[in-house]
Amino acid sequence: MGDYYIGVDVGTASVRACVVDVSGKILSVAVKGITVWNPRPDHYQQSSEEIWSAVVYTVRAVISEAKVKPERIVGIGFDATCSLVVLGDRFQPVTVSLDGEESQNIIMWMDHRAQKEADVITATRHSVLKSVGGIMSLEMQPPKLKWLKQNIPSTWQRAAHLFDLPDFLTWRATGSLSRSLCSLVCKWGFQADSDGRLCWDDDFLALIDLGDLTENNHSKLGNLQQDVGSPCGSGLSNQAAEELGLIPGTPVGTSMIDAHAGALACVGCTPVASSHKETLADLDNRIVIIAGTSTCHIICTRTSVSVPGVWGPYYSAMVPGMWVNEGGQSVAGRLIDFVTSSHPAFSETKTKAVDRGLHEYEYLNDHLQQMAVRNHFQTVAHLTHGFHVWPDFHGNRSPVADASLRGMICGLSLSATEDDLALLYLATIQALAYGTRHIIAEMEKSGHMISTVYLCGGLRNNRLYVQTHADVLGLPVVLPEVDQSVLLGAAMLGAFASGKFDSLQSVMLAMGGQGSVVDPDAAVSSFHEKKFQVFLEMLGDQQKYRNMMKDVLRS
Template sequence: MASPTEPSASRSVFLGVDVGTGSARAGLFDEEGKLLGSSSSPIQIWKDGAFVEQSSTDIWLAVCVAVKAACSKAKVAAAEVKSLGFAATCSLVAVDSDSSPVSVSRSGDSRRNVIVWMDHRAVDQAERINTSKSPALEYCGGAVSPEMQPPKLLWVKENLQESWSMVFRWMDLSDWLSYRATGDDTRSLCTTVCKWTYLGHAHMQYVNDTDSRDMEACGWDDEFWEEIGLGDLVEGHHAKIGRSVAFPGHPLGSGLTPTAAKELGLLPGIPVGTSLIDAHAGGVGVIESVPPSETEENDKEAICNRMVLVCGTSTCHMAVSRSKLFIPGIWGPFWSAMVPEYWLTEGGQSATGALLDHIIENHASSIHLANRAASQKISVFELLNKLLETIMTEQNQSFIGALTEYLHVLPDFHGNRSPIADPKSKGVIYGLTLDTSDQQLALLYLATVQGIAYGTRHIVEHCNAHGHKINTLLACGGLSKNPIYIQEHADIIGCPIILPRESESVLLGAAILGAVATKKYNSLREAMKALNAAGQVIHPSNDPKVKKYHDAKYKIFRGLYEQQLSNRSVMAQALA
C-alpha cells in the first residue's frame, strides 16, 4: 500500500484554484477533504484612485506556477489529480475574438484587461442604473453596486469606445479561468446571477435533472439591458455575456484541453467544474462544517440557520433559504447561486482586511511595530494581540473589548455595501488624541475590529428582521485565523462561530466543484457533506457585562452613520 507521500494512480486528489486580489493559490485535497498541500503565486495589480486593474495573462501564469508548486510540495503526481475547479474574485475580464486581452484602462495598456472587483470607477453609472424600475434590480437588494458588472460595462462603453468595439467576450474572472482551461465559455449561475443581474430562477425546472447540463441562457432581462444603454450586449443571443449557463460543478467541455494541461503540468481531459466566485466557494467549503452533535434531523432547514463569513480583503456574508427573501440593501435573493435549490442572500463589507492593513500601515508607529514583530518572528497582528493582553492586565480590565470605551470606528472607508448600500458612506474614527504610541495603535486596531464586527451584527439583525433565522456563524478566510477578531465577533453578535477543520475553505470549495464534475458525487450538497468538517467552535462570552458593553457601543456605532447623513445634508444645503 502506497504511503500518502508516494504517487499512487489509485489515489484520487481534487485540485482547487483560487485567484484572489493579490495572488493565485492552488490546493490539493484527498477524498476526506483534507489538504495535502498548497502554494501561491503573486499577481500584478495597478491602482490609481478608484481605478484598480489586472492582467488575465499574468493571472494565468500565476495559476500555472501555483499549481505546479502545490503538486510538487504535496508530492502529488499528475495522474493522481482527478479534477479541477476554479474560484476567483468577481473581477471583469475583456478579450477579443482571438481570446487576446482588450484594455479596460485609460492608459491603453493592453495587458490591463481586468477591472478588479474593488474598482469604483462606475459609481455614477451605478446611480443611473438604479433609477431603472427593472424587476432585475429586485434580485440584488433593489440596487446595483459599482462593484457589479453592469455599471462597469457601461463605464467602458461610455469612456473607452475603441475597446468596447473590440471586445468579443466579457467574462467574470472565474468563468474566464474555466474557459481558458477548457475552451467552453459556459457561464456559472453563481457569477451571472450575483454580479450580472441574471435571473437564475428561470432554470428552476432543471434542478432535478440528474444529468447536469449547460442550459441556454434564458434568464437575461433584455429590457433591462436596453433601458440602461447596453442593448448591444443582447445581440447574438447574448454571445458577449453568456449564451449558456450551468450549475456550479457542472463538467465543462471535454475537460482540460491539451494546451492548458501542458501549461498546468496536469493530464488532458480531467473534468473541470463550472466555477464559483471566491467568497461563494468559501461558502461551499465551509457551510456543512458543523460538529456531528449539531447535525439536525431536518437537514434541509438546518442549513438555513447558518451564515458564512468569508473574511479576507473584504468580507462576504452568505446565508441560504428555501424561499426567496427580498431584503433591502442585501444582494439577492439569488437562486442556486451557491447551493442548488436554495436562495442565496449575500451581504458584505467592502473593506475589512484591507481596512485593518490601512489603519496599521498609516499609523505613525507602523514601521516601529513591524520591526518589533519581525524581531520576535511573529506577525504584526500577533504582536498587536499581545499588546492588548498586556494593556488589559495593566488597566485591570475584565475583558479586552472594554479597552476601547472612548474609541469608536465606523468602518465604511470604502463605502457601505450592506445593509445600507451607500457607496458614498465614509469611514469615521471617534476619540483620537495626540498619542502615536504602539499601545495607541493596538487600541485603534481593536476598535476597528469591533467596528467591523458591529457591521456584521447590523447585517445579521437586518437579515433576521426580514425572514432569516440565523443563529450560527461559520468563518473562513485569513482574518478567521485571528483569535481576537473571531472572539470579538462572537461577543458582539451573540452567536457561536464555527471554524472549519481545513483553514483553506475557498480552495476546498473550488476543489469540490471539480469533484462534482467527476460524477463521484450525485450533487454539490452531497460533495459538501463528504468533504466539509468542523474544527474549533468559538462561543460568545457569558458575562452579562460584555453584552451590556457591546450593546452600548453598537448604539454609538449606528449613530455614527446617522450623524454622517445629517452632516452630509448640512453641507449639501450650504453648497446649494
C-alpha cells in the same frame, strides 16, 4: 491509491492552488502573487494573461509537492474574485485602462470608477434590481460595462467576449464559453428562479443603454449557463493540460465566485462540540463570513428571502435549487492593515513583533491583554469605551448600500503611542463586527433565522477578530479545521465534476471535515450592545453632516 482533486483560487493579490484527497484533506498548497494596478483613484486593474501564468505555476507546483501522478487527478475546480475580463475576437486582451495599457484587461471587483453609472441604473427601479437588494452596486458588472461603453468606446467596439473572472478561467482551461450561474445571477443581472426562468432581461439591458449586448443571442455575455460544479466542456483542453502538467480531458467543474466557494466548504463542516452538532438540514440557519481583504456574509436557504440593501436572493448561485443572500463589507482585512500601518507607532510595533517572532497582530493582541490588566478592565473589549470607529473607508456594501459613505473615528487625542495604536486596532475590529451585526439584523428583520456563524478566510487566524465577532453577535462561531476553505471549495467543484458523487451536497458532507467552536462571552454583551448603538448613531451623524453640506459647492 486514491483519487485527488485540484482547487485553484484567484484572489485579489495572489493565485493559490491545492491538491486535495477524497476526504477533503489538503496535501499541498502553492501561492504566486499577481499585480494590481491602481493608475487613478478608484481604478483597479489586472491582467488575465498574468493571472493564467500564475495558475500554471501554482498548479504545477502543488502536483510536484504532493507527489501525485497527473492521472490520479480526476477533477479540477476554479474560483476567483468577481472581476470583469475583456477579450477581443481572437481572445486577446482588450484594455480597460484610460491610459491604454493593453495587457490590463480586467476591471477588478473593488474598482469604484462606475459610481455614476450604478446610480443611473438604480434610478431605473427596474425589476432586475429586486435581486440585488433594490440598489445596483458599482462593484457589479452592469455599471462597469456601462462605464466602458461611455468612456473607452474603442474597447467597447473591440470587445467580443465579456467574462466574469471565474468563467474566464474555465474557458482558458477547457475552451468552453459556458458561464456559471453563480457569477451571472450574482454580478450580471441574469435572471433565474425556481419557476424555471433562466434568461437575460433584454428590456433591462436596453433601458441601461447596453441593448447591443443582446446581439447574436447574447454571445458577448454568454448564452450557455451551467450550475456550479457541473462538468465544463469536455474537460481540460490539450493546450491547457500541457501547460498545467495534467491529462487532457480531466473534468473541470463550472466555477464560483471566491466567497461562495468558501461558503460551500464551510457549510459542509461539522462542529466538533456536541452541543452544536448540525447537519445539512440546518443549512438555512447558518451564515458564513468569508473574511479576507473584503468580507462577504453568505446564507443559503430553501426559500427566497428579500433583504433591503443586501444582495440576492440569488437562485442556484451556490447550491443548485437553493437561494442565497449575500451581505458584505468592501474592506475588512485591508482596513485593519491600513489603519495600523499608517499609525506613527506601527514601525516600532512591527520591529518588536519581529523580535518576538510574532505577527504584528498577535503582538497587538497580547499588548491589549496587558493594557486591560494595567487599567483594571474586566475584558479587553472594555478598553474602547471612549473610542469608536465607523469602518466604511471604502463605502458601505450592505446593508446601507452606499458606496459614498466614508470612515469615521471618534476619540482621538494628541497621543500617538503603542497603546493608541492598539486601541485603534481593537476599535476597528469591533467596528467590523458591528457592521456584521448590522447586516445580520437586517437579514433577521426580513425573515432569516440565524443560529450559527461559520468563519473562514485570512482573518479566521486572528483570535481577537474571531472572539469579537462571537461576542458582538452573541452566536457561536465555527472555525473549520481546514484553514483554506476557499481553496477547498474550489476543489469540491472539481470533485463534483469528476462524476464520483451524486450531488454537490454529497461532496460537501464527504469533504467538509470538522470545525472547532468559539462561544460568545456573556460578560461583554451589554458593553457591545451600547457600542452598537453608538455605531448606528455614527451612521446617522454622517448622513446628517452630508445633508447639511450638500448644497455648499453649488453656491
